[in-house]
Amino acid sequence: MNDWHSWAAIAAFVGAYVLIVTERIHRTAAALGGAAVMLAIGATDDKAAFYSERSGIDWNVIFLLLGMMAIVGVLRQTGVFEYLAIWSVKRAHGRPFRVMAMLIVITAAASALLDNVTTVLLIAPVTLLVCERLGLRSAPFLIAEVLASNTGGAATLVGDPPNIIIASRGGLTFNDFLVHMLPIAVVLTAVLVLLCRIMFRRVFVYDEERTKEVMALEEREAIHDPRLLVQSLIVLVLVVAGFVLHPVLHFEPSVVALLGAGxxxxxxxxxxxxxxxxxxxxxxxxxxxxxxxxxxxIETGVIGELSKSLAKATGGEPLLASMLLLFGSAALSGIVDNIPYVATMAPITADLVRDMGGSGDGQHVLWWALALGADLGGNATAIGASANVVVLGIAESNRQPISFWQFTKYGLIVTAVTVALAAVYVWLRYFALA
Incomplete structure (x- = not known):
């Protein structure tokens, strides 16, 4: 980090980040402008930016989104989202908090089985319609769902992209994630419901007239192309099966999504x-x-230096290393997308695990700390995780934009509470009660 490229890259990133935060220009323009500056100053080049698995564009994420957006686009033509909106409102009897709690639980559960990006692509259109029917502001509901998707996605190997990287580097299985991550994910989802009850309390205004109108609707009438719906659901089931059977089929989620869309x-x-x-x-x-x-x-060594500094600060003490990994990862994942962060931090964590020795849970605790920090830290800001960016894009395209700070002021609260609880969980399970 002694050459000028490193400092220039930091300056370019900070400048683009400030533009994204202040929303002086559109976030897409800020990101593309920042990328152009990075290329212009030589902080990266075409090979690293477009072809490198370590420091380039993650095409798996891009094409996963493209494929699932196309599938959702077809589903939207069937009327199924209107059906689900009416169904959910009727089950919650039009009570806004009940609707939000239902959507949070559904989103968290679906994010554990699919991935958080796919889940929000499917749930967000339903949410927009629910809010429209009940005359509610959609932003709090969409924000709550994003927070739920990142929390629920932490539960399984396939729920959040960083978990896939961690599993690969750490030699962890799908069942390992279920045993170690699912319990805390369930607890944190319940905590999230309570937090949303407090944070969004002013939103939960019950409109009796609108509720009566929705309760009088017949949800089946919303389906105006049954044949297309059947075709879409069959393909969606095949796509989900492809995600779950990744260890057997060895098809990347992006390939499965593109095959399904095609x-x-x-x-x-x-x-x-x-x-x-x-x-x-x-x-x-x-x-x-x-x-x-x-x-x-990454190319200029900035993230590597930050990660190594975190590793050196542990002094070989497992508890200290776990806490630093947890809180450090949560902080950094809120600033940069958690996928490239974990890709950079995983080999350093592997070195820590090897140097500290141990076996079983004592050895794997560092991986769980990294996973919890990266997954939960992704809730901190509007660009901390892929699902956050996707939902903000959906909201904007539906002319109900969510600003960076509107999301972040709630995300920071949820991140602080959930990461603190995760720290207690790590300490109790792997140290105090081990």
């Missing part, structure tokens, strides 16, 4: 042009720019 467009009557219009292209471009900027920080 199959659905091929066998259905959906028009390609109409489907592609549903894709959130500005969101995909934002991700590309963000990946290039963070990749430049």
């Amino acid at each position: 199959l659905l467009i091929a066998v259905s009557t959906a028009e390609t042009g109409t489907v592609l219009k549903e894709v959130e292209w500005p969101t995909l471009a934002f991700f590309a720019g963000l990946f290039v900027m963070v990749g430049a920080l």
Whole structure:
């Protein structure tokens, strides 16, 4: 970090981040502008930006989003989201908090089985329609769902992209994540429901007239293309099966999503042009720019130096190392996207695990601390995790934008509470009661 490229890269990243935070220009323009500066000053190059697995654009994330956005675009034409909106409101009897609690639990559970990005792509359209029917502001509900997706996604190997990287580096299995991460994810989801009850208490205004109107609706009438719905659901089930069977099929989620999107467009009557219009292209471009900027920080050694400093500060003490990994990862994952952060930190964590020795849970605690910090820290800011950016893009395209600070002021509260509880969990399970 002694050469000028490192400091120039930091300055470019900070400048782009300030523009994103202050929203002086569109976040996509800020991210692409920052990426252009990184390339112009030589902090990264075309090979590193476009082809490197370590510091380039994560095309798996980009094409996973593209494929799932296309599938959601076809699903939207069937009326299924209107059906689910009416169904959920009727089950909650129009009570706003009950609706939010239901959506939080559904989102967290689905994020554990799918991944958090796919889940919010499916849930967000339903939420927008629910809020429209009940005359509620959609922003609090969308924010709550994003927080739930990152929390629930921590539960399993496939729930959050950083977990896949951690499992690969640490030699951890799907069942390992269930045993060690699922219990705390369930507790934190329950805590999130309580936090949302407090944070969004002013939003929960019951409108009796609107509720009566929705209760009088017949949800089945919302389905206006049953054949397309059947085709879409079959493809969606196949895609989900492809995600779950990744250890057997060895197809990346991005490949599965693209195959599903291609199959659905091929066998259905959906028009390609109409489907592609549903894709959130500005969101995909934002991700590309963000990946290039963070990749430049990796190429110049900035993130590596930060991670190594964190590792050196542990002094070989497992408890201290776990706490530093947990809180340090939570802080850094709120600033940069948690996928490239974990990709950089994983080999350093592997070195820590090897140097400290141990076996079983005592050896794996560092991996669980890294996973919890990265997954929960992604809730801290509007760009901390992929799901956050996707939902902000959906909200903007529906003319109900959520600002950086509108999201972040709630995300910071939830992150602080959940990371603190995760620290207690790590201490109790792996040290105090071990």
